[in-house]
Amino acid sequence: xxxxxxxxxxxxxxxxxxxxxxxxxxxxxxxxxxxxxxxxxxxxxxxxxxxxxxxxxxxxxxxxxxxxxxxxxxxxxxxxxxxxxxxxxxxxxxxxxxxxxxxxxxxxxxxxxxxxxxxxxxxxxxxxxxxxxxxxxxxxxxxxxxxxxxxxxxxxxxxxxxxxxxxxxxxxxxxxxxxxxxxxxxxxxxxxxxxxxxxxxxxxxxxxxxxxxxxxxxxxxxxxxxxxxxxxxxxxxxxxxxxxxxxxxxxxxxxxxxxxxxxxxxxxxxxxxxxxxxxxxxxxxx
Amino acid sequence: xxxxxxxxxxxxxxxxxxxxxxxxxxxxxxxxxxxxxxxxxxxxxxxxxxxxxxxxxxxxxxxxxxxxxxxxxxxxxxxxxxxxxxxxxxxxxxxxxxxxxxxxxxxxxxxxxxxxxxxxxxxxxxxxxxxxxxxxxxxxxxxxxxxxxxxxxxxxxxxxxxxxxxxxxxxxxxxxxxxxxxxxxxxxxxxxxxxxxxxxxxxxxxxxxxxxxxxxxxxxxxxxxxxxxxxxxxxxxxxxxxxxxxxxxxxxxxxxxxxxxxxxxxxxxxxxxxxxxxxxxxxxxx
Numbered sequence: 001x002x003x004x005x006x007x008x009x010x011x012x013x014x015x016x017x018x019x020x021x022x023x024x025x026x027x028x029x030x031x032x033x034x035x036x037x038x039x040x041x042x043x044x045x046x047x048x049x050x051x052x053x054x055x056x057x058x059x060x061x062x063x064x065x066x067x068x069x070x071x072x073x074x075x076x077x078x079x080x081x082x083x084x085x086x087x088x089x090x091x092x093x094x095x096x097x098x099x100x101x102x103x104x105x106x107x108x109x110x111x112x113x114x115x116x117x118x119x120x121x122x123x124x125x126x127x128x129x130x131x132x133x134x135x136x137x138x139x140x141x142x143x144x145x146x147x148x149x150x151x152x153x154x155x156x157x158x159x160x161x162x163x164x165x166x167x168x169x170x171x172x173x174x175x176x177x178x179x180x181x182x183x184x185x186x187x188x189x190x191x192x193x194x195x196x197x198x199x200x201x202x203x204x205x206x207x208x209x210x211x212x213x214x215x216x217x218x219x220x221x222x223x224x225x226x227x228x229x230x231x232x233x234x235x236x237x238x239x240x241x242x243x244x245x246x247x248x249x250x251x252x253x254x255x256x257x258x259x260x261x262x263x264x265x266x267x268x269x270x271x272x273x274x275x276x277x278x279x280x281x282x283x284x285x286x
Numbered sequence: 287x288x289x290x291x292x293x294x295x296x297x298x299x300x301x302x303x304x305x306x307x308x309x310x311x312x313x314x315x316x317x318x319x320x321x322x323x324x325x326x327x328x329x330x331x332x333x334x335x336x337x338x339x340x341x342x343x344x345x346x347x348x349x350x351x352x353x354x355x356x357x358x359x360x361x362x363x364x365x366x367x368x369x370x371x372x373x374x375x376x377x378x379x380x381x382x383x384x385x386x387x388x389x390x391x392x393x394x395x396x397x398x399x400x401x402x403x404x405x406x407x408x409x410x411x412x413x414x415x416x417x418x419x420x421x422x423x424x425x426x427x428x429x430x431x432x433x434x435x436x437x438x439x440x441x442x443x444x445x446x447x448x449x450x451x452x453x454x455x456x457x458x459x460x461x462x463x464x465x466x467x468x469x470x471x472x473x474x475x476x477x478x479x480x481x482x483x484x485x486x487x488x489x490x491x492x493x494x495x496x497x498x499x500x501x502x503x504x505x506x507x508x509x510x511x512x513x514x515x516x517x518x519x520x521x522x523x524x525x526x527x528x529x530x531x532x533x534x535x536x537x538x539x540x541x542x543x544x545x546x547x548x549x550x551x552x553x554x555x556x557x558x559x560x561x562x563x564x565x566x567x568x569x570x571x572x
Binding site for chain 1: 298300
C-alpha cells in the first residue's frame, strides 16, 4: 500500500497550463493554441481521473504534440540541460570525492538535480540549488535504511526523471559500488523527462543498462506494471522525481523515492512544504 | 478602438484554477470538486473565446456556485476586506490630507487598493503595498490629463472592482470635489468583486449613486453595453482593476483605467511588468 496518488483536482488546471506551455515552445499562433486548449479540455473531460496524473498528462501531451506537429518540443531544452550538467561533471565529482560521506553527498546532488524541471514552469538556479541542497537536511530521511540496502544489493533499478538530472544520477551510480544497475528512461517524449536519446547524450549506457517504460499506448517500452514487476526482481529500487512518485507509490513494492517537493499536491501528500528534499521509503517496508 | 482584450489562451487554465479555488472555499469533497472541474471543462469548451475573459468566467463561476450550492462563496471574505479597510479609513484620510498633491495620493491609494484581490490567489500585504505604491511612480501615467478632466467634470462615472478596494475609491471620491458621482458595482457575485451589499457595508451611497452592471444573463443591472452608453453621457469615466480593463478597453469611450498589473496576459497587453501601477487613457483620446 502506498500513497493515494491518483490525480488530484488541482492537477487538472495545472496539466492544461503545461499543455499550453508545451505548445508555446513551438508556436504563438493564437488559432493553434486555442485548438490545443480545446482538444486539451476535451481529453481532460473524457479521461477517468482515478489514475496517477502522469497517465492522463501523457494522453494530453501526445495530443498537443500531434496538433503542433512536433513529436518532442522539449528536445532542444533537454539537450541543453544535459550539456549544461555534463559541463559541471568534474566539479560535481570533486564535491562528492572531497566530502565526508560520499554516498550522502551523491544522493543529495542527485536530488538537487531534480530541480532541473522545465515542466513545472518555475525558474531555477543550479548553483544556488546545489549549495542549498547540500546545506539542508532531508525533510523525510530514510537514508540509513537506503545506505544499508545499497550495501547489501547486487542489482539496483533506478527510475530516472528529467534530462539534465540524469547526469546527477550518473554521479550517484558511480558511488553505488560494483553493482548491476538498470536505469529506466521514458519510452516516449514526456515534457523534459529523460529518454533514450538523453541517456545516449550523457553516455549513461557505460555504467547502466538502459530500459524504457511507457505511460500508455506506445510502440515500445515496458508498461508501468511490467517495469515494476521487473524492478521487484532486483535487490533495490530507487525512484527519482515527483512524476515517478505519483506513478509508483501506489504499488506494493519496496521503493526509495528521491525528489524535491515542487507543488502543493505533493506537499500535502507527503506532508512537507514545497522545496523539501525527500528520501522516502514506502511505509510498510520501513 | 482599444486593446485586443478578448480572452487570451493563458486565461483558460487560469479560469479553471479560479473556479476550483472558488469551490474549495466551500468544500474539499473530492467528488464535488471533480464535478465542478468537469462542468468547468465543458463550459470552457462550449463557449466562444472571442469575448473578454470575465464574460466567460462569469458563466463558469455561476455554474460553480450552482454545483457547490452557495450563491456568493466570497461573501465573508468581502465582508472582512470591507471591514479591514474601513478600520484604516481615518489613517488613510490622514495620509491624503497631509500630502502635497492630495488628488495624486488619493489616486495612488485607490490603485493600491486594487491589490486586495483574492481572485488571483496571490498573497498580499496592505501596509506594505500602500507604502510601495506611494513611493513608486506609475509605469503608464496620464495623471495630468486625468487631473484636467476631473477639474472640468461635473458628472463622473466610476466602475468599481473589488470589495475592500471600494473603500479606497470612497477616499478618492472625497477628493474629486463637488461632482455628481455614479459608482458601478456588479449586479451579481463575481469572485471578490464589489456588489451592492459591499457598497452598503461601506456606506458608499452617502457620496455616490450606486448602479449595477452585469456580465451576462442576470435578473437585474445594466448590460456592459448599456453601462458604457450610460457612462458616455457623463463628463468623465474612471475604470478600476484588470477585469474592467478587459471588459471596457475595447469600447470607443474615453476611459481612464486605474489598476495594478497582476498577470502575464495584462502585462503583455499594456507592455508593463507585473506589479506596475497603471493610469491609462485609451490611445485615441490622448
